[in-house]
Each structure stands twice: as structure tokens, then as C-alpha cells.
Amino acid sequence: MISLHNISKSFGAFAALHNIDLAVRDGEFLALLGPSGSGKTTLLRIIAGLAFPDEGEVRFNGEDVTELPVAERKVGFVFQQYALFRHMSVLDNVSFGLSVRPRRRRPSKAKIRARARELLDLVQLDGLGDRYPAQLSGGQQQRVALARALAVEPQLLLLDEPFGALDAKVRKELRRWLRQLHEQMGLTSIFVTHDQEEALELADRVVVLDRGVIEQIGTPEDVYMTPASGFVSGFVGDCNSLPVQVRAHRAHFEGVVLDVPVARAFDGPGRLDFRPHDIALSVDGGGLPLQVRGVYRRGGHWRVEGTVNGSQRIVEIDLDADQAPPQIGSELAFRITRARVFREQEAVR
Amino acid sequence: MSARLPHQSRSAQLVLILVALAFIGFFLVLPLVAVFAEALAKGLATYGAALVEPDAISAIKLTLLVAAISVPLNVVFGLCAAWAVAKFDFRGRSLLVTLIDLPFSISPVVAGLVYVLLFGAQGWAGPWLIDHGVRIIFAVPGIVLATILVTFPFVARELIPLMQEQGRADEEAALALGASGFRTFLRVTLPNIKWGLLYGVLLCNARAMGEFGAVSVVSGHLRGLTNTVPLHVEILYNEYNFAAAFAVASLLALLALVTLVLKTSLEWKFGYSHRSAR
Numbered sequence: 009m010i011s012l013h014n015i016s017k018s019f020g021a022f023a024a025l026h027n028i029d030l031a032v033r034d035g036e037f038l039a040l041l042g043p044s045g046s047g048k049t050t051l052l053r054i055i056a057g058l059a060f061p062d063e064g065e066v067r068f069n070g071e072d073v074t075e076l077p078v079a080e081r082k083v084g085f086v087f088q089q090y091a092l093f094r095h096m097s098v099l100d101n102v103s104f105g106l107s108v109r110p111r112r113r114r115p116s117k118a119k120i121r122a123r124a125r126e127l128l129d130l131v132q133l134d135g136l137g138d139r140y141p142a143q144l145s146g147g148q149q150q151r152v153a154l155a156r157a158l159a160v161e162p163q164l165l166l167l168d169e170p171f172g173a174l175d176a177k178v179r180k181e182l183r184r185w186l187r188q189l190h191e192q193m194g195l196t197s198i199f200v201t202h203d204q205e206e207a208l209e210l211a212d213r214v215v216v217l218d219r220g221v222i223e224q225i226g227t228p229e230d231v232y233m234t235p236a237s238g239f240v241s242g243f244v245g246d247c248n249s250l251p252v253q254v255r256a257h258r259a260h261f262e263g264v265v266l267d268v269p270v271a272r273a274f275d276g277p278g279r280l281d282f283r284p285h286d287i288a289l290s291v292d293g294g295g296l297p298l299q300v301r302g303v304y305r306r307g308g309h310w311r312v313e314g315t316v317n318g319s320q321r322i323v324e325i326d327l328d329a330d331q332a333p334p335q336i337g338s339e340l341a342f343r344i345t346r347a348r349v350f351r352e353q354e355a356v357r
Numbered sequence: 358m359s360a361r362l363p364h365q366s367r368s369a370q371l372v373l374i375l376v377a378l379a380f381i382g383f384f385l386v387l388p389l390v391a392v393f394a395e396a397l398a399k400g401l402a403t404y405g406a407a408l409v410e411p412d413a414i415s416a417i418k419l420t421l422l423v424a425a426i427s428v429p430l431n432v433v434f435g436l437c438a439a440w441a442v443a444k445f446d447f448r449g450r451s452l453l454v455t456l457i458d459l460p461f462s463i464s465p466v467v468a469g470l471v472y473v474l475l476f477g478a479q480g481w482a483g484p485w486l487i488d489h490g491v492r493i494i495f496a497v498p499g500i501v502l503a504t505i506l507v508t509f510p511f512v513a514r515e516l517i518p519l520m521q522e523q524g525r526a527d528e529e530a531a532l533a534l535g536a537s538g539f540r541t542f543l544r545v546t547l548p549n550i551k552w553g554l555l556y557g558v559l560l561c562n563a564r565a566m567g568e569f570g571a572v573s574v575v576s577g578h579l580r581g582l583t584n585t586v587p588l589h590v591e592i593l594y595n596e597y598n599f600a601a602a603f604a605v606a607s608l609l610a611l612l613a614l615v616t617l618v619l620k621t622s623l624e625w626k627f628g629y630s631h632r633s634a635r
Contacts, residue, residue, distance in 0.1 A: 056533065058529055058532075058533070077532070078529070078532050078533045079532055079533070079534075079535045079536070079537070083533065084533075085529075085530070085533040087526050087529070087530055088526075089526060091526035091527050091529065091530040092530075093527060093530075093531075093544075093545055093548075094549070095548040095549065104531070104534050104536070104544075105534035105535055108531070108534065108535055108536040108537070108540050108544070109535060156530075156534065157533075157534075159534075160534055160535060
């Protein structure tokens with residue numbers, strides 16, 4: 009098990025991480041999710057031993073490894089741009105980790121080659137061992153980087169934006185395949201991403217970071233359905249925000265009382281967040297009026313964009329694509345069926 | 358390759374090319390031809406005799422010795438400096454880069470004088486050194502020191518932008534795979550920078566062999582002892598021994614030509630391997 013205790017790190021005046029506590033379970037697939045500058049890559053590098061915290065402790069299975077350099081932590085690290093050795097063939101790249109071992113722990117040349125070939129088989133690149141990195145596609149380079157990291161038989165696999173540089177189709181295939189590999193090899197994996205969809209699809213648990221602070225740790229379901237803060241709510245998944253006044257467990261938007269339950273007890277200005285799919289068309293004339301500005305298909309839904317109550321604020325809602333799409337310029341009424349309310353100062357923090 | 362801006366006329370293009378060619382012809386090709394013409398003016402025998410004369414041989418030997426000491430030292434220094442600047446963050450990094458450039462902006466005569474002031478008979482450390490039988494000024498060590506100072510930036514200047522552009526990810530990857538720092542340098546860093554390094558060595562060598570000003574100040578011009586090839590050329594010329602002066606000078610011109618050819622072929626190779634790396 010990997011645990012981080014009270015980790016802080018600054019670069020000059022910039023506080024990259026602030027009092028981070030995190031426990032990663034064995035066999036877990038964990039995502040570090042956040043916008044750029046949130047500290048997620050720094051956190052990954054601290055776990056790897058490529059960066060060192062100013063304060064706090066990193067423990068692997070209870071043992072303090074805070075001061076250990078990366079070479080001694082036995083982790084596999086896959087870099088964002090892969091960092092393949094361009095002057096070495098694919099096979100030499102994959103062999104590198106074994107070939108630089110001290111002589112007494114180094115397998116024979118033939119054994120290293122055989123192991124590298126096995127790994128290339130595993131990442132489905134058999135037969136490409138003699139190529140050079142520049143001769144491979146992005147997806148293939150990614151898999152070489154993975155095979156190279158796995159050659160040293162790490163327990164922990166760390167990936168920095170593993171799919172960032174790939175096109176959408178390759179990305180989806182690789183994601184599924186990586187998840188499979190993770191299970192098959194019994195690894196603990198941590199990956200960094202700014203893509204919430206990727207985190208929700210792939211991870212067992214998601215750690216949402218913003219400005220060096222953990223905003224929420226939870227399953228994809230938790231993070232999506234019960235965001236712990238205004239930031240998480242806005243960052244993970246599509247989200248509409250309306251400025252509201254809260255009085256006695258009811259949210260008021262521009263004079264209209266919204267008949268959606270407000271779980272949190274506070275009075276005063278707040279922000280009401282709801283997902284595009286957490287609505288129902290209103291048939292009895294109540295609810296919020298929406299002036300339709302645009303409609304496009306999103307899978308099995310119409311994504312309808314419009315403005316509410318004549319304000320300039322754009323709201324997106326999903327309507328069933330079985331029905332005809334609403335006309336642009338027409339008006340419809342909807343109720344919010346599920347929402348979260350955040351206090352004003354939390355929402356803008 | 359024959360791309361032109363749409364509004365650029367063909368005649369303007371022609372004029373620009375002719376101006377450039379005329380300039381190169383007048384300032385580069387003509388002097389080069391003159392050197393070889395003068396050198397061979399009194400026939401091949403005189404040319405050969407000027408080169409094998411004992412003072413010339415000793416000047417050539419000294420020049421080779423100075424280059425053989427200063428170039429490797431600058432390679433080591435250049436690698437260290439470029440590594441430090443490109444791969445580590447520390448206070449005063451930009452100051453270091455500026456300091457590395459200093460020899461480019463200092464007159465070589467001043468560079469030589471600095472050592473006379475430091476180690477000369479009237480200098481700070483001079484009397485002590487003389488008492489202990491160490492001669493630096495008007496001796497080989499002074500020439501080597503002055504050459505090192507003047508050629509100081511060549512290797513580092515070449516490597517710093519290259520290593521900065523390549524970033525640290527390759528080295529981090531090697532370290533993460535368990536390689537030691539030294540192994541990482543040998544197997545990952547060095548292959549990545551080898552063409553740039555060779556290029557820097559080439560320029561450094563050309564300058565080390567051709568340096569006149571700084572060396573002239575510290576050498577003392579002792580024939581057969583502290584004369585390098587450029588200094589020897591000057592002495593011969595001042596003695597109106599033109600054929601011999603140009604014969605020895607043709608060696609330096611030849612060095613320039615060889616350097617140019619190697620540099621161009623390296624550029625081709627360097628640029629090529631650079632592009633394929635993306």
C-alpha cells in the first residue's frame with residue numbers, strides 16, 4: 009500500500025501541493041484528475057521519487073521512502089511524451105532496465121532479449137523490435153514505453169497523461185487495453201489526467217485536485233453524483249450553474265422558487281449546479297422557461313442550448329432523441345430534478 | 358526550395374545573390390587564393406622547406422600540444438556546464454550562462470594580459486612562482502591557459518541549447534529504470550548530444566590552433582620554444598620572409614578549410630538526425 013502523509017511542495021513562491029494525505033490500495037487503479045497547474049503531475053513525480061516534497065512522508069507498505077531516489081523505489085514510470093531513447097531500437101529500449109542492473113543481478117544477454125521479446129508480445133508489438141521509436145505511430149510508442157517500464161517488474165505503475173498525445177480512437181482502444189493489462193498483471197496503477205471522461209471511465213477511484221489541494225477522493229460514481237465542492241461539480245462532467253438565493257431549504261432563482269430539494273443548511277447567496285440530464289420537461293406550465301438557441305445530437309439525446317428567463321446565462325439540457333428536436337427560437341419549460349447547492353464563497357474559491 | 362515571395366521580382370533576387378557572391382569572393386575567396394598563391398610563388402621546394410625548417414616544426418608541435426590540452430579540458434568543462442544549466446534548477450543559472458559567454462566579448466589581448474598580471478614577474482603570484490621554479494608566463498603553461506580562456510565558450514555554447522531543448526525526460530526515464538547517473542550519461546545523454554558535441558569540439562579546436570592575440574601576449578615569442586603557428590607566421594612576415602610566412606599560413610588556411618568541410622558534413626548529419634528524432 010502506498011500512503012502519503014501531509015505532503016507539501018513549493019517551487020519558489022508557487023505552492024504546488026499543500027498538505028496532501030492519500031492512501032492508495034494494492035491493486036487499485038487510481039486517477040489523479042485536475043486542471044493544469046493543480047499539482048497532479050508533481051504529486052505523481054513525488055510518488056515516483058523524481059521529485060521530493062518539502063514536507064511530509066511517502067510510505068510504501070509502511071516503509072518510509074521519502075528520501076529514496078527513483079532508481080530504488082522499483083516503480084514503472086511512463087512519461088507524457090514517452091521519453092523513448094531515440095538512438096536505440098525498440099528491443100534495446102525495452103531491454104534497458106534489465107541491462108543496466110549491477111552485474112550480479114543482471115540476467116544473461118540472451119535472457120534479457122527473451123524477456124524483452126515477451127514484453128513486446130504482451131503489448132502486441134511482436135516483430136517491431138528492430139524498429140526505432142521515430143518509425144512507430146504514437147500509440148505504438150506509448151506501448152513501447154509501457155513495455156519498457158514493465159521490464160523491471162514494478163509493483164507500482166505510474167503514468168503521466170498516458171493518452172494525452174493520441175487521437176480519440178487510439179486513445180479509447182489503449183484505455184481498455186491498459187485496464188486489462190493492469191488486472192492481468194496484478195499491478196497498482198496511478199495515472200495523471202486532465203480529462204475527466206478518461207478518469208471516470210478507467211479508474212477505481214478518482215482524486216480530484218485543484219491548486220495543490222485534494223478536493224475530493226471517491227469512486228467515479230461518487231465524484232460525479234455527489235461532488236464535494238463547487239470546483240468538483242464544475243470540473244467533472246457537464247454542469248449548469250445558476251446563481252440562487254437560498255432561504256429555508258429552498259433555492260430562489262430570479263424570483264422563481266425551484267422545487268428541487270436543497271440538502272445543505274445555509275441561507276444566503278449560493279450557486280445551484282445541475283447536470284444536463286437531471287431535468288424533466290414541464291407539462292403543467294410550471295418550471296423554468298428556456299429559450300432555445302441551438303440543438304445538436306449527442307448520442308441518444310438532443311443537447312439543447314438556451315437561455316433561462318431572458319438572462320444571458322447559457323444552460324444545456326438533454327432531451328430524449330426519440331422525440332423531434334425543439335425548434336430554435338421556441339420556448340420550453342423544464343424542472344430540475346436533481347441539483348447541488350454550494351455557498352457563494354465555496355463556489356468561487 | 359525555389360520559393361519566392363509573390364511580389365519579389367526575379368531581378369531583385371538576382372541582384373541580392375550577386376551582391377552576396379561578390380562580397381564572399383572579395384573578402385573570403387580572394388584572400389584564401391592569395392595565401393596559397395604567395396605560398397607557392399617560389400615553387401614547391403621553398404614551400405616544403407619552410408614547413409620542415411626546425412622552428413616551423415617546433416611551432417607546429419607546440420600548437421598541436423596546446424590544442425591537445427585545451428580542447429579536452431574544454432570538452433569536460435563544456436559538458437559539466439551544459440549539464441548543470443540544462444538539467445538542474447539553481448540560483449544564478451542565467452549568471453553562469455552570461456559568464457560562459459564572457460570570453461566572446463573580451464578582447465583576446467586583455468585575456469592574455471590577465472595572466473601576465475596574475476603570474477608575470479611583476480604580477481600577484483609571479484614572485485612566489487619564480488621562487489619555486491614554476492614558469493607560467495613566457496612558457497607553455499601560459500599559452501595553454503590563455504588558449505583555454507579564449508576557447509572556453511565553444512563547447513558549452515553548442516551544448517546548452519541542445520540539452521535544454523531535449524529536456525530531462527530521457528535521463529529521468531533511464532534513472533527510473535534503475536540506471537546509475539554515470540550509466541545514464543554514457544548510454545542516454547551522450548548519444549543524444551554526440552553530433553552537437555563534435556561540432557563544438559571542431560570549432561573549439563579551430564580556434565585553439567588559430568588563436569593569436571591572447572597567446573601573443575603571454576608567449577614571449579621565443580623561437581623554437583614558445584612560438585605557436587600563428588606567432589611563427591607573424592615573425593616570418595616581419596622578417597620579410599614572405600614565401601615562408603605564407604607557406605606556414607597556408608597550414609592554418611588548410612585547417613580552416615578542413616574544419617569547414619567537416620562542419621558542413623556534421624551539420625548535414627546533425628540536422629538530419631535531429632529531424633528524424635521528432
